[in-house]
Amino acid sequence: MFSKKFERRIYIAVVVLIFSAALGVSFGAFILWPERRELGYEPVQPIQFSHKLHAGTLQVNCLYCHSGAVSGAHALVPPISTCMNCHAEVQPKDNEGRIRPGMAKLLEHWNNAEPIRWNKVNDLADFVYFEHSRHIAAGLTCQQCHGPVETMDHVRREHGQKMNWCLGCHKQPPTNNLKTADPTLTTRAPINCSTCHR
Numbered sequence: 001m002f003s004k005k006f007e008r009r010i011y012i013a014v015v016v017l018i019f020s021a022a023l024g025v026s027f028g029a030f031i032l033w034p035e036r037r038e039l040g041y042e043p044v045q046p047i048q049f050s051h052k053l054h055a056g057t058l059q060v061n062c063l064y065c066h067s068g069a070v071s072g073a074h075a076l077v078p079p080i081s082t083c084m085n086c087h088a089e090v091q092p093k094d095n096e097g098r099i100r101p102g103m104a105k106l107l108e109h110w111n112n113a114e115p116i117r118w119n120k121v122n123d124l125a126d127f128v129y130f131e132h133s134r135h136i137a138a139g140l141t142c143q144q145c146h147g148p149v150e151t152m153d154h155v156r157r158e159h160g161q162k163m164n165w166c167l168g169c170h171k172q173p174p175t176n177n178l179k180t181a182d183p184t185l186t187t188r189a190p191i192n193c194s195t196c197h198r
Contacts, residue, residue, distance in 0.1 A: 042156035043119035047102045056150035062142045069132035069142075077118050080110050121155050122146065128163075129198045138189070144169075167191060 002010075054060045063069055068076030083106060091107070092100050099107070109116050122145075124130055135145070142149065147158025159165055170189040189195070 038157050038160045040156050041121065042154050043121060045119055045154070046116055047105050048154070049102065050153045051149045051155055052151055052153045059150075062149070063136075066142075069136055071133055073129075073131040073133070075132050077116075080106065080116060084110055121157055122161060124161060128196055130196065163196075166196065170195075 054065075055062060065078040065082055066075040067078070067082075068074050087103065087106060091103050094100055106116075108114075145159065145161070146155075149155060170187055170191050172188045174185055174188050
């Protein structure tokens with residue numbers, strides 16, 4: 001019915017179209033997969049706070065600022081009073097002798113008794129129960145979930161923190177360096193639904 005040349009062009013066009021659609025769907029699924037979509041999330045914060053300086057260079061322990069992680073579910077963002085334990089005395093200045101903008105903003109909040117509204121970097125779904133203190137007590141480090149924060153000027157999300165990622169850790173065999181509450185466990189941590197969903 002059609003010439004061989006025309007049929008060949010149609011065949012090539014159909015193959016290219018199918019290949020392009022398959023490639024597009026695969027690429028879209030890869031990019032939009034929930035765990036990948038959240039990787040690298042780095043919200044703009046009201047004050048440019050450098051974890052690289054504080055946790056890295058100055059070696060301030062994570063739990064000094066995020067003290068809630070030791071005793072409760074939430075690590076908590078420190079109140080301004082925690083910042084002012086050091087910054088009442090240490091107020092970095094630029095090359096012209098002026099207080100740096102981030103420090104000036106911190107002092108403004110302190111003087112006005114106004115809390116700083118930080119933007120969450122890691123935020124689990126509302127139907128997930130997560131307790132920092134259990135993980136700290138088990139001997140996990142902050143970096144295992146939050147990545148090498150001490151190397152980050154601006155904190156970003158290092159892991160998707162979806163159920164599959166959490167279960168990947170929980171399902172590992174117990175290790176000697178983790179303090180497990182139950183020596184009869186065959187996994188690093190419980191994997192039943194009620195552990196994280198209540």
